[in-house]
Structure formats: structure tokens, C-alpha cells
Amino acid sequence: MRAALVALRVIVAREALRFLGQRGRFLAALVRPLVWLLVFAAGFRAALGLSITPPYQTYITYETYIVPGLCGMILLFNGMQSSLSLVYDREMGSMRLLLTAPQPRWWLLFCKLMAGAVISILQACAFLAIAWLYGIRMPWAGYLWALPALFVAALMLGALGLALSSFIRQLENFAGVMNFVIFPMFFLSSALYPLWKMKEAGRLLHDICAANPFTHAVELIRFALYAEANLPALGWTLAATAAFLALALRGYDPARGLVRRREGG
């Protein structure tokens, strides 16, 4: 048990060190959502008349609407970045070192996931602080509620990254992840527009958005930021986490050999 915790501590510390060593990555992680908030949303401030849907009790500006979605964006990019670092680790050989540690493989992968989630939450908190300074303020209790919601969402997106990393052979393939995973996941969700607005555009689009686990992660964060629980969204997010984790474990299972087969052959 002690060894397991040591493994967790070491892996989280390594991720944190790597993150601190890459100031550019931290800035990039913040600049991306800030551009959306300060530039993109500013143009839509008055153009998009949002109707009142829970958890909102009154009319809100578009900037207020997209803040939870942009938190989700941070977690999404960070989850994918973690998967990128796994591919990098594999190419550099440190992955082999990690996976041969005397700990169950699932635990090692879970530690990796936790480490990524912690980094994601730090970034999301920094973004929420800047949004607060910009004038987009949630109730104080909402910021506390948001922590577990951000954690669950970060775990789900980290698990997705982990699963993807088991399928990506080379760093160069990450561009594919951008095009085929990050963009569709982000744009086909409630991050930028509410689902009822999507319904106006078409039933199919709405259904795809409603099925997208990222939508549920964003809604979970949105409700939590107003100190409200969205149980269906929580259920969806947890179910997706479990599914992605299972996929990742399968990918990294030496007996099934996705990793071994790829590395060996």
C-alpha cells in the first residue's frame, strides 16, 4: 500500500515538475480559452439572446455562458496533452521504465491519470480567476462545487487521452488527434451553444451533441459553478470515464498486447 502511494506521489510530482518546466505550456493552456473569452465571446455579447435554462436564473451574457465550456476546453486539451506526453515517453523509453515498476499496471496508469487531472484543475482554476477579474463571477459556493466536477471531467478526458495514446504510434500522429478528436468533441458539444440552439440547426446535430460525453462534462461543470448538482451529467461522465479507462487498460495490457505488438513490430 505504501509503495502504491509512493508511486502515486512520484508520478504526480514528475508531471508537476514537467508542467512547471514548461511555462510555455501553462501560458498556452491559458491563452487559448482567454482568446475565446475576451475576443470571440465579446463579439457575441449582445447578438446571442440566450433564453433562460437551468442552472441560470436570469438572462446572461454570452461570456458568462461559455466559461464552463472553456474550462472543459482546458481539461480536453490537457487530457490530450497528457496522451501526447505518453507517446513521447514511449518513444524515449521512459514508459517502459514506468510500466515495469513493481506495481499493478492499472494503478500506474491511474496515477498517471490523477497527475494529469491535478494539472488540469490548476489550469482551470487559473482561468476561472482571470474570468473573475474580467467580471464573470459565480457564487462563491460554486467555485468549491466546481472542484470535484472539474476533477471528474478531467479524469474522463484524461482516460480518453490514455486510451488514444495506446493507439498512437508516433508523435506526428497527434495532429490527427487534434482534427479527429479535440475539434469535433469541442464543437459538437454545449460548450459554445446551448443544446436547444443546436436543435434549431437540426435534430441530428442536436442528438450528436447530446450523446457527446464532453457535453455532459461541460454541463456538470456548468451546474457545479452555480452550486447545483446535475446528476444525469455526472452519471454520463462517470460512465464515459469507465469506458475510456477500460479501453486504455486493454490497450496497455501486455497479454492483449496492443502496446507490445506495436512496439515489437
Added chain:
Amino acid sequence: MRPAPAALCLALCLALPATAGEIWVTNERDDTISVIDVETLEVVRTIETGDRPRGITFAKDFSRVYICASDSDTVQVMDPDTGEILHDLPSGEDPEQFVLHPDNRHLYIANEDDAVTTVVDVETRKVVAQINVGIEPEGMAVSPDGKIVITTSETTNMAHWIDTATHTLFANTLVDSRPRHAEFTKGGSELWVSSEIGGTMTVFRVADQSEVAKIGFEIPGVHPDKVQPVGFRFTEDEKTAFVALGPANHVAVVNAETYAVEKYILVGRRVWHMEFSPDRSLLFTTNGVSGDVTVIDVASQEAIRTIKVGRFPWGAAMRP
């Protein structure tokens, strides 16, 4: 009373919210009044009225409520407890807004189609006087001492100053296009008039009817044509004014001492009039096009809730 129940009773009394009361909102298109409970912020009653209810005001003792039923060409008098129409008052044609004189007896009614202000005695139910004013009179205000009544005429673009002792005009002052609402403030020493098309508020010194200030509005991202000030109210200390900006869908917060606009609060669509809760901690705005009422927390100057009412809510009045 034993100490424990006494303490319990005291605790319960202290726990009672200070904001009990009701906001009555006229729904122009539904011919109804929606009654909002200030404590729960929910519509608790819907009462039928005459055709196209717009202006609404309570008697000083809150035993009667007066409603401008514009398309019925009458002012209805209702028992607020039962919702029963007790009788009509002879209002002249198309009454839109009115104001109850501090004597609790004389209603000054703007007759939009007739270009007159009608004075009605609510006890004898008779017209006391009809005063010719500009075209399309609408905004009505009475000074705290009851000596002056103001009518604003939307097409003539004037505030008409009526001497209540003689029921004659003693001054007419030009304002910007389409004046919709007027209010006295600072103990009756200042008069504010909103101009819907002009997009401004004009402030007059009452003593000599001279213009003291003109207030303009500019909301980032909103076309200036959409900024159309209509209804407005002052906080109890008269240091702050909240101004409804119509299709700009915002309420402006104006410093009544410096005349500077300090903030804009997002509310529902086409906000026109507003009313405070009895303790003045909350402000309720009527949003005509979106058919709802937005509740603003006066201390934090934030919108906290929007409540669905009937179609095209217009006027609002408070009942403790």
C-alpha cells in the same frame, strides 16, 4: 409564556424575511395582472382586468388598486384582496399612465389619443378638470408636496408643468424626442424626464424649470438606436437611479449626484417599467417582449432572477 416557546417565537419572528410583499404587474396583451410574491419570487395570482392594462397604482392605504385599462377607455378600481373590479372611473379616452396625488383623492390621467390630462376625483368618481397638453401625453409625475403635476407628451416632445391648485399649465419645457416617463427627486427639487427616441434623460431644476443635466447612454455592443430609456426609479437615498433602456435589454445604473452612468444590467427583452419591493432591496423590471420580470438585487446591482409572467408585461406596482 414560558421562556422556551417565547424564544422560539422570537426566533421565528426574526427569521421572517424583511422583504414580504407583492409586486403587481399588468400584462398588456393578456388583459391580466400577475401578482409576484416578493419572498418566493413566484407568480402567486393572476387576475383578469379590462382591455390592455398598462399603468397601475395603489391607493396610499393599499385598500384599492387603480388600473389603466387603455382599450376599455377606463380606469378600473379593484379590491386587491378579492381581485374584484369595484367600479370604473371616467378617465377619458385611452388612459395610459396616471399618478395619484398625495391627497389620495385625485388621479391625474394621461389620455394618449385626446391630448389631454384628465383629473378625476376617486371619491365622487367625477372628472374635476381636463387640461389640454401636447400630443400623445404619457408620462405622469406629481411633486412630493402635491403642488405640481407633470405630463410628458410623446409627439410634442415636452414636459408640461401643471399647477394643481388652478389645473392650468404654468410652464412647458422641451426635451428630447418621445418623452415617456417623469419622476421628481431630491425632495421635489429636481425633475427627471426620459426620452425614448432621443435616448436621453433630461434633468430639470424645479424652481426655475431650467435644464441641469442631460444623461446619455452607451452600451458596448448594442446599437445606439436600441438604447431607448423609458421607466426609471430612484433608490430610497435618492443617490442612484435605475433606468430601463427598452430594446437595449439593459437597465442603466445612474449616479443621481454626478449624473454619470455607472453600470448596465442585462435584463429581459424590451424593458419599460419597474418597481421596488417594499423594503427597496429588490427591483422588478417589466420586460415586454420576453414576457417576464427580472429581479435586480439593489445592493449588488446584479440581476438575480427572471420570472415568467403574462404576455407583454407593462406596468408594475408594489403592495406591502
